[in-house]
Amino acid sequence: MLKDIVIVTLVCIIILLMGDKIFQPPQEFNDRLSVIPESCTTIDNNMYNEKFFVEGWWDLSSKSITSGLHALNPVRRDYFQNLIREHVNGSNLNIVDIGCGGGILTEALAIINPSSNITGLDQSSNSIQTAADHAKQSNVNNIHYAVSSAYSIPLPDSFADVVVMSDVLEHLHDLTLAMSEVSRILKPGGIFLYDTINRNRFTVAFIIFTEHIIKIIPRGAHDWRLFITPDEMIKLSNKVGLSSCPPSEMRGMSPRLSLKSLENIFMSILSGNNPCNYIISDIYENGFLFGNYLGYSLKNKVRL
Numbered sequence: 011m012l013k014d015i016v017i018v019t020l021v022c023i024i025i026l027l028m029g030d031k032i033f034q035p036p037q038e039f040n041d042r043l044s045v046i047p048e049s050c051t052t053i054d055n056n057m058y059n060e061k062f063f064v065e066g067w068w069d070l071s072s073k074s075i076t077s078g079l080h081a082l083n084p085v086r087r088d089y090f091q092n093l094i095r096e097h098v099n100g101s102n103l104n105i106v107d108i109g110c111g112g113g114i115l116t117e118a119l120a121i122i123n124p125s126s127n128i129t130g131l132d133q134s135s136n137s138i139q140t141a142a143d144h145a146k147q148s149n150v151n152n153i154h155y156a157v158s159s160a161y162s163i164p165l166p167d168s169f170a171d172v173v174v175m176s177d178v179l180e181h182l183h184d185l186t187l188a189m190s191e192v193s194r195i196l197k198p199g200g201i202f203l204y205d206t207i208n209r210n211r212f213t214v215a216f217i218i219f220t221e222h223i224i225k226i227i228p229r230g231a232h233d234w235r236l237f238i239t240p241d242e243m244i245k246l247s248n249k250v251g252l253s254s255c256p257p258s259e260m261r262g263m264s265p266r267l268s269l270k271s272l273e274n275i276f277m278s279i280l281s282g283n284n285p286c287n288y289i290i291s292d293i294y295e296n297g298f299l300f301g302n303y304l305g306y307s308l309k310n311k312v313r314l
């Protein structure tokens with residue numbers, strides 16, 4: 011009981027002292043939507059070719075490197091699927107998942123859209139190999155995987171009904187080029203679906219905590235300066251000829267935190283254990299956009 015009171019008091023003091031600052035996006039690069047030289051970022055996108063990642067894609071244990079992505083998967087799959095049903099007609103859809111990694115979301119989308127053709131693309135050849143092997147073992151036969159950069163997609167104009175980028179945009183140094191490719195391959199009337207990480211003091215603190223202090227995410231997996239605010243996502247969509255959903259239709263994804271789960275997180279850190287279990291348990295869709303958030307943009311239909 012005393013412990014609970016101490017935790018609540020500490021959280022209240024932090025919010026009171028920092029409340030106005032927490033939701034201000036810290037600015038390191040002048041303009042997130044202009045090209046950021048790769049040499050200026052600390053993100054290491056080559057780690058997706060390393061053994062620890064390639065073998066971790068389908069490791070379903072709570073201590074796996076991809077446990078966070080697995081925990082987010084049902085929430086993002088359901089948000090995306092509802093939008094596909096609402097905005098795109100037909101069953102033989104071309105769905106393209108850019109930056110698909112080991113295929114966690116790609117496979118989930120393929121299973122719930124069995125008569126659609128899914129294309130999974132990623133710059134990491136080892137991850138693509140893992141994704142293809144896993145789909146084969148699981149008898150999921152409607153996915154075609156290929157190695158490709160998000161900056162130059164080997165698909166014709168107006169190919170896709172649906173383009174997905176899940177947990178990928180915050181890895182890119184040239185957002186405008188990648189999103190121009192998305193816009194180019196989308197059919198008029200098609201939909202772009204994404205989730206990404208907001209840039210504010212909360213997410214900076216989260217990355218420092220998880221990558222540098224408790225080290226449950228490899229250092230270099232993120233560079234918080236590449237995170238993207240919802241306002242920037244709206245501007246970016248407009249810049250490449252897509253119409254963004256309004257912020258009211260964007261949704262947050264976060265763990266359902268309770269006093270008990272906060273206490274479990276603190277206690278497992280204090281006792282030197284991995285708190286991952288508690289951090290990622292019970293992820294749900296909500297209206298809080300301060301962390302990981304979901305959104306969509308539409309390519310306008312051609313007027314006859």
Ligand SMILES: C[S@@+](CC[C@H](N)C(=O)[O-])C[C@H]1O[C@@H](n2cnc3c(N)ncnc32)[C@H](O)[C@@H]1O
Pocket residue numbers: 055058079108109110111112113114115131132133134137158159160161175176177178181182
């Ligand atoms: C955090 S993982 C997300 C994987 C997958 N979308 C998921 O959510 O399960 C980020 C992925 O983006 C890929 N990636 C990063 N930069 C890329 C680029 N320029 N072109 C294509 N893929 C890229 C990485 O190789 C990695 O597989």
